[in-house]
Amino acid sequence: MTTYQIMRKAIPDADDQLCEFIVWERTAYPLRKLTTRGLYKTARRWRRTKEKGLRLCELCDRIAILGDSLCERCKVIAWS
Numbered sequence: 001m002t003t004y005q006i007m008r009k010a011i012p013d014a015d016d017q018l019c020e021f022i023v024w025e026r027t028a029y030p031l032r033k034l035t036t037r038g039l040y041k042t043a044r045r046w047r048r049t050k051e052k053g054l055r056l057c058e059l060c061d062r063i064a065i066l067g068d069s070l071c072e073r074c075k076v077i078a079w080s
C-alpha cells in the first residue's frame with residue numbers, strides 16, 4: 001500500500017496535493033520515518049479537525065485558536 005493509499009483510507013476524497021501537504025506539513029518526515037499507523041492517524045486527525053470547523057496549529061499538533069494558524073501555547077512562544 002502506498003503512502004497516498006494509506007491517507008485515502010482516512011480521507012477518501014484526498015487529492016495528491018492534500019496528501020503531499022499532510023506528509024510534509026503534518027508529519028516529522030523526513031526527520032522521522034513514516035509508518036502506516038502514524039500516517040493514518042495523522043490523516044484521520046486532520047480530517048476530523050476539519051469536519052469540526054477547526055484547524056491544527058502550524059507548529060505543533062494542537063487545535064489552533066479560532067481565526068489563527070497557531071495554538072495558544074505556540075502563540076505565546078512566538079510573541080515572547
Ligand SMILES: [Zn+2]
Nearest residue numbers: 057060071074
Ligand atoms: Zn502549536
